[in-house]
Amino acid sequence: MTDFEFAFSPYVPIWVVAVFAVLALTLAGIGLARRVRGSGLRIAAAILFALALLNPALQREVREPLSGVVAVVVDHSQSQRTAGRVATTDAVAADLVARLEATPQLEVRTLTVDRPQADRDGTILFEPLADLLGDVPPDRIAGAILVTDGQVHDVPKTAPFQAPVHALIVGDENERDRRVEIVAAPRFGLVGSKQTIVVKVEDPVAQGETVELTVRADDQLTETRIARIGEPIELTVDIGHGGDNFYEFEVANVEDELTTVNNAAVAIVEGVRENLRVLLVSGEPHAGERTWRNLLKSDASVDLVHFTILRPPEKQDGTPINELSLIAFPTRELFSQKIDEFDLIVFDRYHRRNVLPALYFDNIAQYVLNGGAVLVAAGPDYAGPRSIYHTPLAATLPVAPSGSILEKPFRPTVSDLGHRHPVTRELPGGNEDPPAWSEWFRQVEAVPTAGETVMTGADGNPLLVLSREGEGRVATMLSDHIWLWARGFDGGGPHVPLLRRLSHWLMKEPELEEEALRVVTGSGTLVVERQTLADTAAPVTLTTPSGETQELTLEEAEPGLWRATVEAPDMGLYRATDGRLTALGHVGPANPVEARDLTSTTDVLEPVAEATRGSVRRVADGGDAPRILMRPDGRSTSGSDWIGLKRSEASELTGVERVPLFAGLLGLALLLAGLSSTWWREGR
Structure with a gap:
C-alpha cells in the first residue's frame, strides 16, 4: 500500500476550468489594481470554484506483494549415473525443495534433466532453465539452484538473469577417472581404403605411464598397441564395408577409478563405395535387352559396360575386318585380366557361340567363388545344347535346365520363402491373389539344385532362384519376358524394384541381406531389427554402454522382418546379439562430451555463479541442503x-483508495463560505 497523493478528476474539460480561472483572476486583478474593496475575497472564491471544478482528491493504490520464483534444476544426466550420485542428488533436491516450499512469499519450480536434448551433446541445463522461467517477469525471479556434479556444457558467458545462481555439487573432489578420447577421426572413407584415427588416453593420476590399448573393428579384435597416457597415438584402420564402420578403442580398468564407462571410445566412419562396376553381356539383340540396359544406366551408383554379340565367329561372309563398324569383343581383357574389377556380370540370353572359351567360364566360376556375382537372365538359350549350363560355370549355377520350354500364359508369383526375402518382399501387387501385374508367356523349365526359389512361374516351376556360392552370389531368372512389365503390357509390373533389388543383393548391399541383425538408433530410442528367412526370430540380448544387459523379444513387423523398440537414455555404443549374429548401434555423438570427463567439479559453474553473486559448494553424501x-x-x-535468494519487490494492484476534497458537505460549505464572504464585504 502506497502513501496518499493528490489526484484530479475534472467535471468539465480542463480548458473550461482554465478559461474560468483566467477570467476570474483577471477581473479580480483589475479590482486589486483599482483598490476595489473585496478583491482578495473574490480571488479566493474564484480559486475555490476552480478547485471544485477540478474535483481534487487524496488517492493511494492498494497493492498485494507478489511472491518470488525460484527454479530448482536436478541433474540426472549420464555423468550423474556413477558412484551413486543420483541417490545423493535426489536426497539433496528433496530436502532443498522442502526448505524452499516452507519459505514465505516464494514459488518453487522444479525441473529434472535426465537425457540430452535432440541434436545436442553434453549436459544441457541452462537452456531448460531459461524455458522454465520464460514466463516469469525479471523482477520476480528469486534465483536458481542447480543440483549437479558440475559437468555442465551450456554454461552462459554472461548472467542469465539478475538473480543469484547457486550450484550444489555432488561427488567427491578426490575422484579418479581414466578415459579414452578420440582426438581426430574421419567421417567418411572409401571401402577398401585405410584411414588414420588419433586416440589419447587420459588419467591425471598416471601421466606419462604406458597402458595397453585394444582396437576392435565391428566388435572384432584387430590389434593391441602400447599407448602413453596423455600423448596422442595414431592408429590405421581398414574401411571394411559400406555404411557405418565401428572402431572401438579400450584400455583396462583401474581399481580405484570412478567408472569404467569411458574406458572405451568409439569412432564411426561411414564406408562409401566407389561406383559399382557391372558387365552386361547380351548374347543377341532381343526385346528385353533394353530393359536391363535402361535399369542399370539409370542407377547413379553403377558404371555399366555393355556388349551385345552381333557377329559371332561362325558368321563369316567375306567382309573385310577393316570395313566392319563393330567393336571386337575384348574377351581376354574382360574375363582374364580385369574380371576382378567387376562387381557383377550379367549374362542376358547368352549361349555358347565360340566367343568365350571354356577357360574363361572357369575364370568366371572362380570369380564367383572368390566373392564375385553373376546374374543369368535366361531365355530359350538356357534350355538348349549351347546353354552356359554346359560350361565350367555350371558348378556355381543353382538350377539345371530340363531341356523344355514352357510357352503358356502365367503370372509370376512370389513364393512363401520369397515373401520373407528382402529382394521380393512387399513387391507392389505381390500380396494379392492373383498378383496385380501382367502375365508372361515363356519360361525355361529347370530343376533347382541349390539356393532359394523366391518366385515361381508356370505350373509352379522356379522362376527366380538366388544362391550363395563360396564367397560370391548367383541369381537365375528363368524367363526373358520381364520386358513386358517394362513396356506396360496389361498394366505392367514392378520390374524396377525387382531388378534393382536383385542386382544390389548380388552386389552385397547390406540392407538386402536375408539373414541380418541391425540396430537403428533414434532420439533416445533403439530399434532392433532381425531379418530372417526362418519362421521365428530368437530373443536378442542388448548390452548398454554401462554394461547392463536386457533380453528383447522381437515381434514380426513384416514377413521375415522382426522388430523391437526400446528406450536408450545413455549415449554410447549398444551391442545386440541373438547368439548367431551381432550388431552395433551408437546413440549420440561418437565421442560424446558427456563421457569425456565424469569427475565432479566446481570449476565449470564458478564463472556464472560469480556473475550472478551466487555460490558453488559441495554437498556430502547424505548431507542436508543449506539453509x-x-x-x-x-x-x-x-x-x-546458507544460500540467499533475491526478495521480490514486485506487487499486484488490487484497488485504489480515494478521498474527494470538495465532495459532500465540506465542499459545499467551502463554496458557500467563499460566496458569502464576497457578499458580506460588498454589503459593508
Whole structure:
C-alpha cells in the first residue's frame, strides 16, 4: 500500500476550468489594481470554484506483494549415473525443495534433466532453465539452484538473469577417472581404403605411464598397441564395408577409478563405395535387352559396360575386318585380366557361340567363388545344347535346365520363402491373389539344385532362384519376358524394384541381406531389427554402454522382418546379439562430451555463479541442503551454511483508495463560505 497523493478528476474539460480561472483572476486583478474593496475575497472564491471544478482528491493504490520464483534444476544426466550420485542428488533436491516450499512469499519450480536434448551433446541445463522461467517477469525471479556434479556444457558467458545462481555439487573432489578420447577421426572413407584415427588416453593420476590399448573393428579384435597416457597415438584402420564402420578403442580398468564407462571410445566412419562396376553381356539383340540396359544406366551408383554379340565367329561372309563398324569383343581383357574389377556380370540370353572359351567360364566360376556375382537372365538359350549350363560355370549355377520350354500364359508369383526375402518382399501387387501385374508367356523349365526359389512361374516351376556360392552370389531368372512389365503390357509390373533389388543383393548391399541383425538408433530410442528367412526370430540380448544387459523379444513387423523398440537414455555404443549374429548401434555423438570427463567439479559453474553473486559448494553424501534466506537486492546471497535468494519487490494492484476534497458537505460549505464572504464585504 502506497502513501496518499493528490489526484484530479475534472467535471468539465480542463480548458473550461482554465478559461474560468483566467477570467476570474483577471477581473479580480483589475479590482486589486483599482483598490476595489473585496478583491482578495473574490480571488479566493474564484480559486475555490476552480478547485471544485477540478474535483481534487487524496488517492493511494492498494497493492498485494507478489511472491518470488525460484527454479530448482536436478541433474540426472549420464555423468550423474556413477558412484551413486543420483541417490545423493535426489536426497539433496528433496530436502532443498522442502526448505524452499516452507519459505514465505516464494514459488518453487522444479525441473529434472535426465537425457540430452535432440541434436545436442553434453549436459544441457541452462537452456531448460531459461524455458522454465520464460514466463516469469525479471523482477520476480528469486534465483536458481542447480543440483549437479558440475559437468555442465551450456554454461552462459554472461548472467542469465539478475538473480543469484547457486550450484550444489555432488561427488567427491578426490575422484579418479581414466578415459579414452578420440582426438581426430574421419567421417567418411572409401571401402577398401585405410584411414588414420588419433586416440589419447587420459588419467591425471598416471601421466606419462604406458597402458595397453585394444582396437576392435565391428566388435572384432584387430590389434593391441602400447599407448602413453596423455600423448596422442595414431592408429590405421581398414574401411571394411559400406555404411557405418565401428572402431572401438579400450584400455583396462583401474581399481580405484570412478567408472569404467569411458574406458572405451568409439569412432564411426561411414564406408562409401566407389561406383559399382557391372558387365552386361547380351548374347543377341532381343526385346528385353533394353530393359536391363535402361535399369542399370539409370542407377547413379553403377558404371555399366555393355556388349551385345552381333557377329559371332561362325558368321563369316567375306567382309573385310577393316570395313566392319563393330567393336571386337575384348574377351581376354574382360574375363582374364580385369574380371576382378567387376562387381557383377550379367549374362542376358547368352549361349555358347565360340566367343568365350571354356577357360574363361572357369575364370568366371572362380570369380564367383572368390566373392564375385553373376546374374543369368535366361531365355530359350538356357534350355538348349549351347546353354552356359554346359560350361565350367555350371558348378556355381543353382538350377539345371530340363531341356523344355514352357510357352503358356502365367503370372509370376512370389513364393512363401520369397515373401520373407528382402529382394521380393512387399513387391507392389505381390500380396494379392492373383498378383496385380501382367502375365508372361515363356519360361525355361529347370530343376533347382541349390539356393532359394523366391518366385515361381508356370505350373509352379522356379522362376527366380538366388544362391550363395563360396564367397560370391548367383541369381537365375528363368524367363526373358520381364520386358513386358517394362513396356506396360496389361498394366505392367514392378520390374524396377525387382531388378534393382536383385542386382544390389548380388552386389552385397547390406540392407538386402536375408539373414541380418541391425540396430537403428533414434532420439533416445533403439530399434532392433532381425531379418530372417526362418519362421521365428530368437530373443536378442542388448548390452548398454554401462554394461547392463536386457533380453528383447522381437515381434514380426513384416514377413521375415522382426522388430523391437526400446528406450536408450545413455549415449554410447549398444551391442545386440541373438547368439548367431551381432550388431552395433551408437546413440549420440561418437565421442560424446558427456563421457569425456565424469569427475565432479566446481570449476565449470564458478564463472556464472560469480556473475550472478551466487555460490558453488559441495554437498556430502547424505548431507542436508543449506539453509535458505531471502535477501533484499544488493545484499550478500551466500554464507558458510546458507544460500540467499533475491526478495521480490514486485506487487499486484488490487484497488485504489480515494478521498474527494470538495465532495459532500465540506465542499459545499467551502463554496458557500467563499460566496458569502464576497457578499458580506460588498454589503459593508
